[in-house]
Amino acid sequence: MSKLFGIGVGPGDSELITVKAVNIIKNLNVIYTPIAHNGMKSTAFKIAEPYLQSKTEIKERHFPMTRNVEERQKSWQKISKEVIEDVTKGQNVGFLTLGDPSVYSTFSYIQKIVEKEIEVEIIAGISSFSQIAATLKEPLMLDDQSLTVVPATKDIDEIKKFIIDNDNLVLMKISSKFPEIYQFLKEQQLLSKAAIISNASMTNEVITYAQDLDETSKIPYFSTMIIKK
Amino acid sequence: MSKLFGIGVGPGDSELITVKAVNIIKNLNVIYTPIAHNGMKSTAFKIAEPYLQSKTEIKERHFPMTRNVEERQKSWQKISKEVIEDVTKGQNVGFLTLGDPSVYSTFSYIQKIVEKEIEVEIIAGISSFSQIAATLKEPLMLDDQSLTVVPATKDIDEIKKFIIDNDNLVLMKISSKFPEIYQFLKEQQLLSKAAIISNASMTNEVITYAQDLDETSKIPYFSTMIIKK
Structure with a gap:
């Protein structure tokens, strides 16, 4: 069954990711990654990059870094809608988080929005x-x-x-x-x-x-x- | 240069260990693992077992599970002496800990005893x-x-x-x-x-x-x- 995976990629070194995270990343159909204003790749993406397969579609999305809750909510809602569509179509979708998805992670907000509609699995990372x-x-x-x-x-x-x-x-x-x-x-x-x-x-x-x-x-x-x- | 590696093997699933820990385990000359009174293998050892190579010597040592500090100190001193000898001979030595070596781990005591004499590296694990x-x-x-x-x-x-x-x-x-x-x-x-x-x-x-x-x-x-x- 297809799922959304919240994947902790650890603190920075590409070797400090779990074997489980690597195996899941290798089999993803779609991966969501935040993109900075200047178009730079996120740190989480760079950590996971050595394990990514060419079949995996990379969806770079903008997450506003703002204290304005409404603005952030709006972007999470939009991304969540897209994630639900992908998973419902039968795709395995990954969302990368630096460190551990359970520690101050944007993933927690996406999860709250989508978990009533699709299955979610969390892969712990080194905080x-x-x-x-x-x-x-x-x-x-x-x-x-x-x-x-x-x-x-x-x-x-x-x-x-x-x-x-x-x-x-x-x-x-x-x-x-x-x-x-x-x-x-x-x-x-x-x-x-x-x-x-x-x-x-x-x-x-x-x-x-x-x-x-x-x-x-x-x-x-x-x-x-x-x-x- | 040879070292003592304090290796976090994560919480239980053999896939929840980092790529770095796996690479180090594969290249160890010696691995120390606690052994229970009944001769059962430790949980940490069972987690690491799929990655162990036949060239690695397994040293099962008894760690008393007691509140008696003196008795515990005595066993740590004895094991530390042996670890120092192995590393000084040029061997890469691993000490496995369940979860993360920085979280309530016996390894911290061994480290304190040996770190003035040999190099120590800690590999974080999922707590x-x-x-x-x-x-x-x-x-x-x-x-x-x-x-x-x-x-x-x-x-x-x-x-x-x-x-x-x-x-x-x-x-x-x-x-x-x-x-x-x-x-x-x-x-x-x-x-x-x-x-x-x-x-x-x-x-x-x-x-x-x-x-x-x-x-x-x-x-x-x-x-x-x-x-x-």
């Missing part, structure tokens, strides 16, 4: 925070420890509370709030406990430590901070 | 909670939400606090504390928000919902609860 721990060779958690993952898009006061309350904290996409977060870590004498990874497992991967930076440091978009007390 | 989200087709987190992962080995009062404070909560290995957790969820009227997965992605996978159980329900050892409010 960026899992890869960051591997790269740093630092466990995310041990023994009775907890782990909390928080996006830096949250309110800064909430972020501060999470920093205080948790032994192991992953702060995703810190670039926009870096000056405030840096200042707070300094006040709490936690600068030495915070590592930052940008573009994990990609060719432009950079590891830095908060104590080697200052408030004015420029942090790339795909940057995650891990704080271990 | 059980990532696979659980994929199986349930429920995102772990969306938008500005946070995710907290807590082992049920923590104190029950701490667990209760985590249940109250978090929007998305993963409770690992809940079997031992299931009656108390069930009772608390009932008091908080959260039974309808809690799903339980046992043996995720394995052939004996079972999905249940807290509202269909009661305090006396028997929960398998590899069981995780996910609470989404």
Whole structure:
């Protein structure tokens, strides 16, 4: 039976994708991939590219990167309609997501729209925070420890509370709030406990430590901070 | 240069391992795997078995499953010494871990002992909670939400606090504390928000919902609860 597959392609390296994802990608009839304004291929697409077969039709679609919910809803509705048509025709359709489809993924919205009409299967991927721990060779958690993952898009006061309350904290996409977060870590004498990874497992991967930076440091978009007390 | 590889083999299905892990496993000289008292092969070994080459020497070692830290330390020291000897001789050595080596893994202890003497590389794997989200087709987190992962080995009062404070909560290995957790969820009227997965992605996978159980329900050892409010 034909399906929509939400496929996690992992954090960046084409080898950090599962065998299952590769086998599914090789047998897709159609693949949907976001396209940037400048026509650049998405990172998720570049990761999957070595496994794509020529029979697979590539449908590049524009996903607006905006905080305007209505505008995003409109584009998801449009793409979902097309996906439902493809699957109903008997085609196996893939939707690629960077990292893991269950972690802050646009796929979750598409899924919610289509799942009453067509079958959906989700293929887990290596999340960026899992890869960051591997790269740093630092466990995310041990023994009775907890782990909390928080996006830096949250309110800064909430972020501060999470920093205080948790032994192991992953702060995703810190670039926009870096000056405030840096200042707070300094006040709490936690600068030495915070590592930052940008573009994990990609060719432009950079590891830095908060104590080697200052408030004015420029942090790339795909940057995650891990704080271990 | 020879290394010790800490290899995440994912949650259970042999296809849910990364291409990178497969390529490394195929080229190992030695593989270490825990062995149970009854001589049964470990789950991690069974996952990796389809990729193992005949040239790879399999070293089955006993890891005591005890809360006695001294006893565990002793076994890690002994295995670490052997691993250092193998790598120093020029052999590529693999240590398999179920799920992700950065998530509650014995490998982290071995790594701490050996990393001053030999090179270590960590290959991230799909964690059980990532696979659980994929199986349930429920995102772990969306938008500005946070995710907290807590082992049920923590104190029950701490667990209760985590249940109250978090929007998305993963409770690992809940079997031992299931009656108390069930009772608390009932008091908080959260039974309808809690799903339980046992043996995720394995052939004996079972999905249940807290509202269909009661305090006396028997929960398998590899069981995780996910609470989404």
